[in-house]
Amino acid sequence: MILDQIKHAELYYPLGENFRKAFEFLKSSDLENIDEGKYDIDGENVFAVVQNYDTKPRTAGKWEAHKRYADIQYIVSGKEKIGFSFPTKMIVTEDYNPDKDLMFLKGEGEFLVLENGHFAVFFPTDIHMPGIAVNLSTPVKKVVVKVKVSE
Numbered sequence: 001m002i003l004d005q006i007k008h009a010e011l012y013y014p015l016g017e018n019f020r021k022a023f024e025f026l027k028s029s030d031l032e033n034i035d036e037g038k039y040d041i042d043g044e045n046v047f048a049v050v051q052n053y054d055t056k057p058r059t060a061g062k063w064e065a066h067k068r069y070a071d072i073q074y075i076v077s078g079k080e081k082i083g084f085s086f087p088t089k090m091i092v093t094e095d096y097n098p099d100k101d102l103m104f105l106k107g108e109g110e111f112l113v114l115e116n117g118h119f120a121v122f123f124p125t126d127i128h129m130p131g132i133a134v135n136l137s138t139p140v141k142k143v144v145v146k147v148k149v150s151e
């Protein structure tokens with residue numbers, strides 16, 4: 001997992017061409033005014049999903065993981081807690097769905113707060129729980145860039 005501010009995005013270009021494309025999209029797009037939906041950056045190698053939602057209580061959250069894509073979760077506005085953990089601290093509750101590149105788990109983890117201009121990168125080995133309220137439920141605008149890291 002990586003936690004940083006978007007102003008430092010160039011530090012992560014050496015992770016590969018797909019990551020460079022993802023961070024360039026985040027830095028060059030008018031994210032304040034972009035509509036919800038899926039945005040093509042480089043076909044199925046790199047794409048973004050723009051979301052608007054209200055954060056939820058921890059009890060409504062689900063631990064999730066992916067196998068083919070890393071997530072860059074970037075907060076455009078608002079703030080949320082996001083959980084992170086390791087596979088050794090989890091058990092699978094819903095088997096991996098290859099069509100959605102998604103599985104759900106349960107277990108224990110730590111939480112951090114993401115605010116405007118912050119991003120977190122979650123690799124396939126990083127279990128995460130996004131969208132959790134810091135105190136009370138508040139609106140968040142987030143862009144999740146999916147970066148293909150394996151077939």
